[in-house]
Amino acid sequence: MAADPVSVLQRIFGFPDFRGVQRDVVSRVLAGENTLAVMPTGAGKSLCYQLPAVMLEGTCVVVSPLIALMHDQLRAAEAVGIRAATLTSVDENRAETRGRFLDGALDLLYVAPERASTADFRDLLDRGKVALFAIDEAHCVSEWGHDFRPDYRLLRPLLDSFAGVPRLALTATADAHTRADILEQLGIPHEGMIVAGFDRPNIRYAITPRDGTTRQIVDLVRATPGPGIVYAQTRAGTERLAEALAVTGRPVRAYHAGLDPAVRAANQAAFVASEDMVICATVAFGMGIDKPDVRFVAHAGLPKSIEAYYQETGRAGRDGDPAVAHLFWGAEDFARARQRIGEVEAHRQPGERARLNALGALVETAGCRRRILLAHFGEEAPAACGNCDNCLAPPKAIDATETARKYLSAVFRTGQMFGSTYVEQVLTGKSTERSLVNGHESLSVWGIVDGEETILLKPVGRALQLRDALRANPHGGLEFGPAARAILKGEEPVALVLPPKRERRRKGEAAANPVGDPLFEALRAKRRDLAREAQVPPYVIFHDSVLREMAAMRPASIAQMAGIAGVGQRKLDAYGEAFLRVIHEN
Template sequence: MLKNTFGYDQFRDGQSEVISSVLDKQDCLVLMPTGGGKSLCYQIPALLLPGLTIVVSPLISLMKDQVDGLLTYGVNAAYINSNLTYEDIFKIYKGMQDNQYKLIYVAPERLMQLEFIARLKSLCISLIAVDEAHCVSHWGHDFRKDYRLLGQLKNHFPDVPIMGLTATADLATRADISLQLNLKAPFIFKGSFDRPNIRYNQVTKYKATDQVISFVEQQEGSGIIYCNSRSKVDDLAMALARKGINSAGYHAGLEPNIRDIIQRDFIQDKIDIIVATVAFGMGIDKSNVRFVLHFDLPRSIESYYQEIGRAGRDGMPAEALLLFDEKDTSRIKQWISSGENPERNAIELQKFAAMEAFGEAQTCRRQVLLNYFAEYSAGHCGNCDICLDPPKAFEGTVEAQKVLSCILRLKQSVASQYLIDVLRGKQLKKIIEQQHNELST
């Protein structure tokens, strides 16, 4: 099936074990990095098993890409989502009754409707695959309420194996996925999270737009630049365009048809660089992305890992560049804290603290990243900014004493920037008025 339908000569790490477990009717939890081949873990069983496979997918664009890909392989698949007319949906329902399809992609909201569950119960269902399974967990970085209901599937289909798949889950999230989906003694496969061809790089953010332009002008091939807001996306895309760089902005504020055109043009190499919010990228299967640049600090290591995972899927060298400014962190914390759900806010703040620690790390970045996902590594990777240009240590006792002495003389009552200005001897009006320019420090 692997060779004749999909054209591959051999399985990637873990695929055959997962497929064998599903064929033995065992629940599965599959943790594979972005681009690691998760889809084949349920697509091949879908073709080998007698009935219909239901795939739960969170995004319309993701469903469309997957189904389009399967149709090119000659596999009968369809998706049901809110973009379809009632007539289109009714045709697919009829096709399901007539055993016309092997895979149906559906959003969790529709899947859990009683009318849809009743329809499925009249069919032979062989497998239920939950893609982006971290969405089911409160500990996941992309929690969605509709995913929580999926735990009821085991009650409706007790004999049907359920497979959860994700590229990003720490230990707490993995345990919670199994619990929330009601997986019974699941076969768990955890692939390596290491992508050795991606170079992790970080620079201090100071003139961010100029830094981006300078970096992009030195690159060859495709790239994605992530920003935390739509306005930043628009401003940066405009700045790149003014420099004659073949780029486009992408965010949820654009019309759906415009987003579709931009996404298609990027995949077909008509656009070199996409400047985007996190709305872009899930399900993008483009092998020749040479870099992913983060204009702002992501809100979690999971988000960061998922986004940089869109680079270098062809196995060739690629770069993940993070612009880091510690001043951004307090703004992001404030933003997270303003959420409506205090319990969720606490989880997100905890995840952001890990991302902040990654940005401030003085040890091999790959080591920090892999350790977060419980893939403990003692060796240095040799392919990150810390390994290639290690931070230089210096004897800082006297400097530290001066700082503490100055804090004491300022009666421990000033902001850090004011302290820095005094230590540097800046002749600012406020400093002179307070006679702090006369301090010995």
């Protein structure tokens, strides 16, 4: 066992030193103290248990929610020489894995919470040597979390039965309430909580009202090279988008629970291995993937909460390179979300409404998106981040209260039974057979909006639905919500954000990870060959950032290559000569 964690870090992972709060977390674990680490995606959470697992006597048991995630982390651990295994329902070598654990031949053992809470598994651990419990995605233990998993609640007895074994809980997405619940549920003292900054400065956030969603996402895909994830809200939506995005010329696949399991697994494997594929998926996709080079995440509809949005967008740019997160939303998203809230247990409704209101503030703001996002997690942020749509191209904020009152008046006087298109026709005085038959052309609201005010009607309609001043009835007509009265009486102002007109970006103009250096491309080609031969995704060999540094430094020897961050001893031995030959030949 090495006495110095930094020397182990350099030898195995190839990093010169710890990043952020990693040193503090690792120090607590090595001292045998129970810890909750709240760290943003891409901050190196897995290293906080992988490194102690190598240094401590015995095996680190990692509880993880998804089999795909476990297998992904298994590949990454084995690639740097860590002795690791998974014990899941799909593994055919379970007897061998149990034997390796009992023989003390495992540094890491990954299991799902369902297995970890069984008596059989506890019996197995009793007969071996456990060095550490690591509970990944720890927010799943909290009913207040956005991804509650009841089986996580059953872990406490297991942890308590190994009182001398330290426990490390890890999450990237937990507000203050959820963090307190994690501490209580997993028996970790408050002083054992380490919260790193939530900021992901390499991600550029953008939020846009839907206006031809498919066209908007096609434009984004064309403008942003590299792998990307497009989240749709339905299974059918993923397939429609995948078909439509084929026009970009990029490889595109769909992913959802309704696909044949073999097809789903093949599509996921193809995406993980690809350097330019776009996958259209439901939101469950990505939680089980540790793919570092995702260059963009697009939402074709509203996520469940800010926590979910943060986690889903956090799947972009895990390698630290620039990435884009673009959300496209509609007023009907908020209407559906409010309907769902009415269907959950009464004691959960206040929390769900608070989450939806927080999302509303994020999409409506004329200010910095990142500031609102970080404030939700209790973190102070500058007034402007310089890397979100509102900071890069400040929108115009206007007082639209009078237009909103006209809109509400039209909804009321037409009987609260017509949709937005008809309401807008009444307000602008557009005569139709329906308006004649209904006698609406004689109403006081007929034609009271004209000129430049007409362009405000659609965004005002969205804003009123977002604020719950208007709701859609089961037949698609608009009716008053609880916020309507205060706006009609002039007691509640309606500020409207009008985004600036943006020119369509030329292909490759906003490349988040520009390529083109012949040596860099040659190194990527060699990486693809080695990955195919080893049957692992290319990033398991080396991240793009490592290849860029190779291209810039052009090391001429193994000793020089060893100085590049991310080149540990195992990878140096396995791939160093191959990459040196590419550098020499180019």
